[in-house]
Amino acid sequence: DAGVIQSPRHEVTEMGQEVTLRCKPISGHNSLFWYRQTMMRGLELLIYFNNNVPIDDSGMPEDRFSAKMPNASFSTLKIQPSEPRDSAVYFCASSLGQTPDTQYFGPGTRLTVL
Amino acid sequence: EDQVTQSPEALRLQEGESSSLNCSYTVSGLRGLFWYRQDPGKGPEFLFTLYSAGEEKEKERLKATLTKKESFLHITAPKPEDSATYLCAVQAGNNDMRFGAGTRLTVKP
Numbered sequence: 001d002a003g004v005i006q007s008p009r010h011e012v013t014e015m016g017q018e019v020t021l022r023c024k025p026i027s028g029h030n031s032l033f034w035y036r037q038t039m040m041r042g043l044e045l046l047i048y049f050n051n052n053v054p055i056d057d058s059g060m061p062e063d064r065f066s067a068k069m070p071n072a073s074f075s076t077l078k079i080q081p082s083e084p085r086d087s088a089v090y091f092c093a094s095s096l097g098q099t100p101d102t103q104y105f106g107p108g109t110r111l112t113v114l
Numbered sequence: 115e116d117q118v119t120q121s122p123e124a125l126r127l128q129e130g131e132s133s134s135l136n137c138s139y140t141v142s143g144l145r146g147l148f149w150y151r152q153d154p155g156k157g158p159e160f161l162f163t164l165y166s167a168g169e170e171k172e173k174e175r176l177k178a179t180l181t182k183k184e185s186f187l188h189i190t191a192p193k194p195e196d197s198a199t200y201l202c203a204v205q206a207g208n209n210d211m212r213f214g215a216g217t218r219l220t221v222k223p
Contacts, residue, residue: 042213043203045210093157098209099146099205105157106157107155107157108157
């Protein structure tokens with residue numbers, strides 16, 4: 001299996017631009033998680049889906065962030081408009097259940113907002 | 115508020131020099147405590163889950179233990195390939211996940 005696939009791996013954009021991060025979970029997994037990692041705040045859960053339905057989005061920092069999962073094999077995390085404080089590594093993870101011990105993480109997308 | 119504190123922030127060991135990493139936590143209704151390993155430029159990799167005080171889990175040179183206030187990750191006779199950042203996370207009764215800042219371990223040959 002190819003594991004969780006994220007694209008792009010690196011993204012550099014200017015403040016105010018729209019950014020879309022993409023994730024392809026492991027085939028057969030029914031839960032998908034988006035995380036953000038920074039030096040200041042560590043790893044934070046932003047949102048997670050179960051069977052393509054958003055279950056908990058309480059970690060989404062503000063309305064500029066949105067996430068979708070149109071089908072079982074694809075999810076997006078969008079930031080519009082982007083700000084320099086959004087600079088971080090964004091990870092996607094997928095699992096067979098909703099518990100953290102079955103999660104497999106992707107390689108992450110390093111986002112830099114200038 | 116739920117909190118997870120890991121210590122030390124960084125640890126340098128000689129190959130074969132055993133040591134322990136600490137994860138102290140305050141959480142409402144612990145559902146589980148999780149240890150992950152993270153290599154540079156990669157996502158975290160799950161190591162262990164602990165659910166109740168007194169529980170222990172082992173994998174190769176790693177052993178995780180849990181009390182009501184903290185967890186330890188013991189590393190016995192580490193090798194250079196054990197160098198990584200080790201993350202601890204707790205899941206509260208409301209299913210919220212909170213991660214510690216991690217301990218960056220370096221094992222010198």
